[in-house]
Amino acid sequence: MSATTRETRPDEPVPDRPEEPEPVLPELRPMWWEQGMRARVNAGLFGVFTGMPRLIVEALKISWSADRVRTGIVAASTLTSGAMATFGLLATQRVLVALFAAGPTPDRVRAALPALALLAFATAVRGALGIATGYAMNGLTPRVNQRAERRLFETTTAVRLDAFDQDSFADSMERASRGSDSVIDLVQGVMNLLAGVVSLCAVTVAVVVIHPLLLVALVVATAPNGYAALRAGHVKFGTYLESSARRRRMWVLHRLMAERVSASELRSYGLRDFVLGLYDRVMGAQTAVEMVLARRMTTTTSLGAVISGLATAGVYVLLGVLLLEGRIPLAAAATCVVAVQAAQRALVQVTFQTDRVFTDGQHFNEYVAFLSRADAHLPRRSEQTPPQPGPLRELIVRGISHHYPERDTPAVDDVTLTIRAGQTVALVGENGSGKSTLAALIAGLRDPSAGVLLWNDRPVTDWDITALQGRISVVLQEHHKWPFTAATNLAMGDIDTPPERQRIEDAARLAAAHDMILELPHGYDTLLDRTFAEGQDLSGGQWQRITAGRGFLRDADLLIMDEPSSALDPRAEDTLFQAIRGRQGHRTTILITHRLANVVHADRIFVMHHGRLVEEGTHGELIAAGGRYAELFALQSAGYQIGRCPGA
Numbered sequence: 001m002s003a004t005t006r007e008t009r010p011d012e013p014v015p016d017r018p019e020e021p022e023p024v025l026p027e028l029r030p031m032w033w034e035q036g037m038r039a040r041v042n043a044g045l046f047g048v049f050t051g052m053p054r055l056i057v058e059a060l061k062i063s064w065s066a067d068r069v070r071t072g073i074v075a076a077s078t079l080t081s082g083a084m085a086t087f088g089l090l091a092t093q094r095v096l097v098a099l100f101a102a103g104p105t106p107d108r109v110r111a112a113l114p115a116l117a118l119l120a121f122a123t124a125v126r127g128a129l130g131i132a133t134g135y136a137m138n139g140l141t142p143r144v145n146q147r148a149e150r151r152l153f154e155t156t157t158a159v160r161l162d163a164f165d166q167d168s169f170a171d172s173m174e175r176a177s178r179g180s181d182s183v184i185d186l187v188q189g190v191m192n193l194l195a196g197v198v199s200l201c202a203v204t205v206a207v208v209v210i211h212p213l214l215l216v217a218l219v220v221a222t223a224p225n226g227y228a229a230l231r232a233g234h235v236k237f238g239t240y241l242e243s244s245a246r247r248r249r250m251w252v253l254h255r256l257m258a259e260r261v262s263a264s265e266l267r268s269y270g271l272r273d274f275v276l277g278l279y280d281r282v283m284g285a286q287t288a289v290e291m292v293l294a295r296r297m298t299t300t301t302s303l304g305a306v307i308s309g310l311a312t313a314g315v316y317v318l319l320g321v322l323l324l325e326g327r328i329p330l331a332a333a334a335t336c337v338v339a340v341q342a343a344q345r346a347l348v349q350v351t352f353q354t355d356r357v358f359t360d361g362q363h364f365n366e367y368v369a370f371l372s373r374a375d376a377h378l379p380r381r382s383e384q385t386p387p388q389p390g391p392l393r394e395l396i397v398r399g400i401s402h403h404y405p406e407r408d409t410p411a412v413d414d415v416t417l418t419i420r421a422g423q424t425v426a427l428v429g430e431n432g433s434g435k436s437t438l439a440a441l442i443a444g445l446r447d448p449s450a451g452v453l454l455w456n457d458r459p460v461t462d463w464d465i466t467a468l469q470g471r472i473s474v475v476l477q478e479h480h481k482w483p484f485t486a487a488t489n490l491a492m493g494d495i496d497t498p499p500e501r502q503r504i505e506d507a508a509r510l511a512a513a514h515d516m517i518l519e520l521p522h523g524y525d526t527l528l529d530r531t532f533a534e535g536q537d538l539s540g541g542q543w544q545r546i547t548a549g550r551g552f553l554r555d556a557d558l559l560i561m562d563e564p565s566s567a568l569d570p571r572a573e574d575t576l577f578q579a580i581r582g583r584q585g586h587r588t589t590i591l592i593t594h595r596l597a598n599v600v601h602a603d604r605i606f607v608m609h610h611g612r613l614v615e616e617g618t619h620g621e622l623i624a625a626g627g628r629y630a631e632l633f634a635l636q637s638a639g640y641q642i643g644r645c646p647g648a
């Protein structure tokens with residue numbers, strides 16, 4: 001297999017989707033963690049310095065707000081360490097002056113002693129400050145991390161559900177949640193960058209104090225080095241990005257070949273040779289590209305080393321010329337050699353950290369942008385304390401509509417209905433008719449685009465939302481498999497109340513989950529996630545029993561059950577519907593189901609079609625009306641009759 005690759009010039013923008021020599025899998029979405037590198041490559045060699053002051057200020061502000069004492073220690077140690085570097089170099093020069101002076105060696109050594117003592121002191125202080133900085137940074141890291149993450153999760157858990165319907169919001173949240181890690185990276189990068197800059201300044205000051213002409217030598221030695229380091233960074237990110245799309249295709253294949261979820265189908269469809277063939281093609285292209293990249297990296301690194309060697313040689317020649325012309329003393333020249341080495345080290349640190357701050361800064365920007373964008377999706381808070389809702393007497397849905405983003409037609413269209421306390425009502429209709437959306441609107445999980453929902457004659461938005469939700473229990477069609485024990489999975493139905501085992505077991509019994517849970521290896525204490533040691537997997541129907549049990553745990557005024565029995569066996573289904581019927585007359589239940597035999601006892605049945613409420617009444621009334629409900633009911637009952645025929 002051959003692969004064509006193209007050299008990237010340092011200032012050439014990198015395309016969003018690197019070229020794939022032989023496309024094997026479809027294009028992949030750009031990933032959040034490539035954002036920084038992509039921006040770094042597109043910024044060109046020197047564009048990396050733009051925006052740097054703002055990022056430095058932001059990082060210092062976060063660090064300061066997370067822990068003032070430690071931020072102060074890091075800043076003070078960094079600055080003092082720079083001052084000590086200047087002292088150290090000046091002391092080195094004085095030591096050399098004393099040692100190179102005329103006279104007997106013991107006298108010269110004695111003369112050098114005070115400067116030697118100063119040098120030892122400066123070195124010791126720098127060492128101690130290094131330890132202090134490291135210690136303070138270690139303490140700062142978890143604090144900054146916690147602050148950044150907490151702020152993010154406070155927002156992600158509070159935004160309204162509607163926000164998640166916008167793809168761009170979900171993308172931005174994903175990038176921000178990964179980008180919150182970049183906050184501490186940014187803070188660390190900025191601290192290290194400042195340390196490098198301070199060291200560089202310290203060396204420059206010392207060199208100028210020793211002899212202004214030595215500054216020329218310093219610039220000659222460091223400027224080409226700096227360029228080489230910047231170019232190496234640029235090429236490194238560029239080459240990484242170029243092979244990134246292919247690498248991610250590899251990961252997709254890795255998952256297909258080595259994960260549990262795809263293992264059964266891979267075998268049952270005989271896909272082994274097919275996926276291995278895909279692997280060979282992607283890997284072949286990847287290997288060819290990596291060979292080219294390795295050559296390019298070696299060229300750049302060698303170029304850097306040559307530039308650096310030539311610059312150092314140039315400095316030595318320059319120092320020789322200055323010495324021969326008697327323009328600088330020998331001690332100053334020797335100190336300059338030490339200074340140049342220190343400056344080169346500091347410069348490598350500065351260029352490396354500049355790259356790091358720039359790339360982390362891009363992720364940090366995503367984090368900040370998400371937080372400000374999410375503000376618009378937070379629930380509205382009123383200035384006054386809202387009133388507490390009383391027990392449900394009547395729920396009125398008046399002219400409610402809901403429109404999902406990027407959909408032409410409303411999912412719920414001008415629906416009006418009334419539910420009285422103690423009633424069991426059913427929402428029925430074909431797939432996509434709007435039942436779940438209407439239930440989510442009633443549950444307060446979504447905001448209507450039009451219309452109003454009244455709880456006891458007052459709009460739900462007037463009531464204390466937390467108290468109102470405490471009166472409602474919802475079992476969603478698409479339930480989540482929470483990675484906790486069976487007991488906790490049930491207790492989550494009323495998380496604010498202490499989880500008494502008897503209550504939990506009673507709720508499980510109502511949903512036919514109790515006996516099934518007792519059969520698990522640790523009963524109610526079995527972890528329901530295979531990620532954990534001794535974690536267990538449940539079948540779809542077993543999960544559905546636990547989810548339904550969670551709904552029964554709270555003795556809610558209003559229980560909304562969306563398709564609670566789609567995966568249940570007939571016995572479990574019967575138990576569940578007996579429990580639902582047990583609520584009739586004293587607690588209100590909204591039931592969504594396609595199994596119409598289960599709604600014949602409902603006090604009222606609402607039939608949805610294309611988002612609109614098209615029929616309502618009792619089972620008898622709707623059958624007598626001969627409309628859509630009667631048709632659906634007849635279709636389903638016919639299926640059961642055919643089922644009995646063969647044996648009949």
Ligand SMILES: Nc1ncnc2c1ncn2[C@@H]1O[C@H](COP(=O)(O)OP(=O)(O)OP(=O)(O)O)[C@@H](O)[C@H]1O
Nearest residue numbers: 165404405407411430431432433434435436437438
């Ligand atoms: N998050 C969403 N974003 C965009 N459209 C959605 C979303 N959820 C549902 N829809 C659309 O809204 C319409 C109503 O969906 P809904 O889930 O309320 O129907 P349903 O009657 O509960 O269907 P089913 O019987 O299949 O559960 C459908 O056309 C569906 O495609």
